[in-house]
Amino acid sequence: MPHRRTPYVRTLCVALAALALLPAPAAEARGRAGVAALQVALQQRGLYDGTVHGFADRQTTAAVRDFQRRRRLVVDGIPGPETRAALGRYARFRLGDRPLRMGTRGWDVAALQFLLAWRGFPSGAFDGDFGPRTDAALRAYQHWRGQPADGVVRRQHVRGLRQRPPRAPIALYAPVATQTADRFGPRGSRFHAGLDFPAGRGAAVLAARGGVVLFAGWDSGGFGNLVVVRHRRGVTTWYAHLTRVRVRPGERVGRGARVGTVGSTGLATGPHLHFEARLRGAAVDPLTALR
Ligand SMILES: [Zn+2]
Structure with missing residues (x-):
């Protein structure tokens, strides 16, 4: 009864087509x-x-x-x-x-x-x-x-x-309650070393995990108002383009603590959180660690 199978086949094809359009998981999407x-x-x-x-x-x-x-x-x-x-x-x-x-x-x-x-x-x-x-x-x-x-x-x-790039050895949690837009990887003729979370100006930015604030202030390199938190096992998380910084260097923050608010300070075209995770200084794909 081939006509009965058609809807199933069609559904499968639609699903496959959708899969083809989805970007592969960032960690696998390395080109040559x-x-x-x-x-x-x-x-x-x-x-x-x-x-x-x-x-x-x-x-x-x-x-x-x-x-x-x-x-x-x-x-x-x-x-x-x-x-x-x-x-x-x-x-x-x-x-x-x-x-x-x-x-x-x-x-x-x-x-x-x-x-x-x-x-x-x-x-x-x-x-x-x-x-x-x-x-x-x-x-x-x-x-x-x-x-x-x-x-x-x-x-x-x-x-x-x-070799395969390093990954963050600890779990991280989303710093803003939105979907991500730009991912970790090449963008134009450059490399985007973090994840972008589009959100309205003033939206809360939360620590992706407990740690100690390493830096909180103005970064002249383009990040604008920036917070960096040091975690276990050589991991730091970076929160850039903030409107406001809510923490001070040396302060201990728990997971989910408010470290600042979303903005577009520094080199940013609109309000969003640029979020990075680094392992002993190497930028790693935060998506591989986000829970
Ligand atoms: Zn970004």
Whole structure:
């Protein structure tokens, strides 16, 4: 009785379609560093204006085709050896082919920036240029790993960079009673190292877990009014863009204590809470810890 099965099949298809539209859980949604490096190259040629997420999606493939058409290559959308060669010096080295340090530039540097960001050490825009911000991010990462913080990436470091990013080892609770909007991950040509909770100005911001206030005040780096709370096991939580700060450094706060109110101070386009979790300084995806 095939007609009886139709509603079920249709329901399943709708469910599958909905699943396809949903972003994968943030911790699993990492793209590939090589594809990210390709997206940077295409972006710099004005062929790609999407997010540098490392997925070879339709927009990326279309940009590759545009590039191939311009260079009169075989137009297949696949960045094979000829396409890479046509990208010139930028695409000459893959990550691990040569030591990377301040002043180097190219595909491998863009791949490094992408991997560092996912490991909790973003360095500004993904641009393939190893400048002071990449240097600082790399040294912080090396320190975090217990390696000599010499600012040089060698072949033997590449495997560690490709490992699964760390997670917060303790449970956290939502700091604002709303759904999240922007998640942890690439956004445009940068990396969003936290979770955004859109909420009205003045909405209560609650400690995601008990701890001690490490910082409470103005951050000139763009966070505006900021509270940082230190928890167990090397975890800190960061509450940014607040209108008001309700706690003082050194104060002990319980889980759910009000630490401030939602605002848009610092570099923010509208009222929301920018929330970060860091593990010994590395930004981790708060969604993997939120209960
Ligand atoms: Zn944010």
